[in-house]
Amino acid sequence: MEGNPTGIQGGRLSPADYEANFSDLHPRLDRHEALVAADRCYFCYDAPCMTACPTSIDIPLFIRQIATGNPLGAAKTIFDQNILGGMCARVCPTEELCEEVCVRNTAEERPVEIGRLQRYATDVAMDADKQFYERATPTGKKIAVIGAGPAGLAAAHRLAVKGHDVVIYDARQKPGGLNEYGIATYKAVDDFAQREVDYVTAIGGIEIRQGAALGRDLSLADLQSQYDAVFLGLGLAGVNALKIEGESMAGVEDAVEFIADLRQAKEKATISIGRRVVVLGGGMTAIDAAVQAKLLGAEEVTICYRRGKEHMNASEFEQDLATSKGVVIRHWLAPRAVLSENGVVKGIEVDYTKLVDGRLALTGETGFIACDHILKAIGQTFEASGLDTLAMEGGRIKVDAEGRTTREGIWAGGDCVAGGDDLTVSAVAQGRDAAESIHRALAAAQPVVAVA
Structure with missing residues (x-):
C-alpha cells in the first residue's frame, strides 16, 4: 500500500498478471501430445527408469x-x-530420477517426458x-495414522484396501501436508492437492481428524490403547534459525511460511512482497520462494547460497527455472x-566463503546486498514432541x-524418519511399505518384532 515504509506490500500486479504468472508450470499433455511423447519410449527390458523411481512404478508398461x-x-x-502418482508427476524431480537415466537422455536427445506422461494418465x-x-x-482392525501428508495418505490408502479401518490425525486445518502447504503454487494449480486427497480417501474406511497434534492433543500411549497399530507420518514442522543479528526484525x-501463505491465499494480491528480496538457502524451498517472489512482482530477487552451484540441493532444472524468471543466484x-535503518530492513551483510580441505570456511571478506525483504530457506527440522519413548537417529x-x-x-x-531424502515420492514409498508391514503383522496375530 502507498506509504508503506518497509516497501513490503501486496497488489503490485494486475489480476491478469497474477493469473498468468501462477498458471500451470507444465500444462497437461493432450491425447495427441501424449501419444507422440509415448512413442519415443524404447520400452527397455532392463528399465533403468523403473529402477530410479523410489516407488518402482513400471514405467515402460x-x-x-x-x-x-x-x-x-x-x-x-x-x-x-504410487497412489499419489498425480502429485508426484507434478512435483517429482524427474530430471534427477527416472528421466536422468532414460537411455534417450543424451547430448543429442532429450529424455522421454515420463513425468508429463504420468500426469496425463493419472x-x-x-x-x-x-x-x-x-x-x-x-x-476389524483399526490403525491410527499421524499426519495427512504423502506418507500418511499412502499408508492409509494401502491399509484401507486391505480391509482395515484408518483414522488420520493431522495438526493442520486441511489435509495434504507438504502437498497442500509446502510446494510452489504454479506446480499444482486448481486445488489439486485437495482433489487428490478426496480421490485417495474415496476408497472408504478412512477418517481424517484435523487440528489434532501429537504431544498436544494426542499421546502415543493413548493411541496404542485405542488402536491395533500406529503409523507416524509427521513430516518436518520446525525451521532452522540463522542465529545472526537482526534475524527477528520485521x-x-x-520461506516455508511464505510459501504456505501463498498456497492458501484466495487472492495472490493479498500476499506482500518487497521490491528487493534476498532468499537464503540452496534447496527446493529457496527456489520455490524466490521464483514466487518474482512472480508476485518483486523487482530484484537474489538467492544467496553458502556453497557452490554443484552443492545446491535444488536440481539443475529448478535452478535454471529460477534464472529464467529473473532470479539471480549467488x-x-x-x-x-x-542491517536496518529506523527499524526497517535495508540489506544483509554477508561473509564470502570457500572450501578448505573439504570444509566450509570464511575468507575474511564481507559484502552487502541491499534489500527490504529476506526469506529464510535454510532447512527444516523435525519436532519430536510426544516421541520420548522412541529411539532417534540424526534427530529423526x-x-x-x-x-x-x-x-x-x-x-x-516420510521426512520424519532417519536417512530420508525429503522427497514426496520417497515418503509415498515408505508409507506404502510400512502399511504392508503393518498388515502382515496384524494378519500374523503375533507380537511385532521391534528394532534392536
Whole structure:
C-alpha cells in the first residue's frame, strides 16, 4: 500500500498478471501430445527408469499402455505402486530420477517426458473419478495414522484396501501436508492437492481428524490403547534459525511460511512482497520462494547460497527455472547480519566463503546486498514432541527396513524418519511399505518384532 515504509506490500500486479504468472508450470499433455511423447519410449527390458523411481512404478508398461490408447490402464499401473502418482508427476524431480537415466537422455536427445506422461494418465483417471480398488473384507482392525501428508495418505490408502479401518490425525486445518502447504503454487494449480486427497480417501474406511497434534492433543500411549497399530507420518514442522543479528526484525520471515501463505491465499494480491528480496538457502524451498517472489512482482530477487552451484540441493532444472524468471543466484555467500535503518530492513551483510580441505570456511571478506525483504530457506527440522519413548537417529525417528520403530506396534515413514531424502515420492514409498508391514503383522496375530 502507498506509504508503506518497509516497501513490503501486496497488489503490485494486475489480476491478469497474477493469473498468468501462477498458471500451470507444465500444462497437461493432450491425447495427441501424449501419444507422440509415448512413442519415443524404447520400452527397455532392463528399465533403468523403473529402477530410479523410489516407488518402482513400471514405467515402460504404463507408457506402452498410453501408446496403445489405454490411459486408464496406465493410471492403474501407476497407482498400484504410487497412489499419489498425480502429485508426484507434478512435483517429482524427474530430471534427477527416472528421466536422468532414460537411455534417450543424451547430448543429442532429450529424455522421454515420463513425468508429463504420468500426469496425463493419472489426470484422465481422476477426472473420470475412476476407482481401481475395492476394500477387502473388513478385518476389524483399526490403525491410527499421524499426519495427512504423502506418507500418511499412502499408508492409509494401502491399509484401507486391505480391509482395515484408518483414522488420520493431522495438526493442520486441511489435509495434504507438504502437498497442500509446502510446494510452489504454479506446480499444482486448481486445488489439486485437495482433489487428490478426496480421490485417495474415496476408497472408504478412512477418517481424517484435523487440528489434532501429537504431544498436544494426542499421546502415543493413548493411541496404542485405542488402536491395533500406529503409523507416524509427521513430516518436518520446525525451521532452522540463522542465529545472526537482526534475524527477528520485521521484513525477515521463513520461506516455508511464505510459501504456505501463498498456497492458501484466495487472492495472490493479498500476499506482500518487497521490491528487493534476498532468499537464503540452496534447496527446493529457496527456489520455490524466490521464483514466487518474482512472480508476485518483486523487482530484484537474489538467492544467496553458502556453497557452490554443484552443492545446491535444488536440481539443475529448478535452478535454471529460477534464472529464467529473473532470479539471480549467488554462491559462496553466508549471512552475517541483517542491517536496518529506523527499524526497517535495508540489506544483509554477508561473509564470502570457500572450501578448505573439504570444509566450509570464511575468507575474511564481507559484502552487502541491499534489500527490504529476506526469506529464510535454510532447512527444516523435525519436532519430536510426544516421541520420548522412541529411539532417534540424526534427530529423526529410527526405523528398520519395514518402517518399524523401536516401540512395538508403531511404524513411521516420510521426512520424519532417519536417512530420508525429503522427497514426496520417497515418503509415498515408505508409507506404502510400512502399511504392508503393518498388515502382515496384524494378519500374523503375533507380537511385532521391534528394532534392536
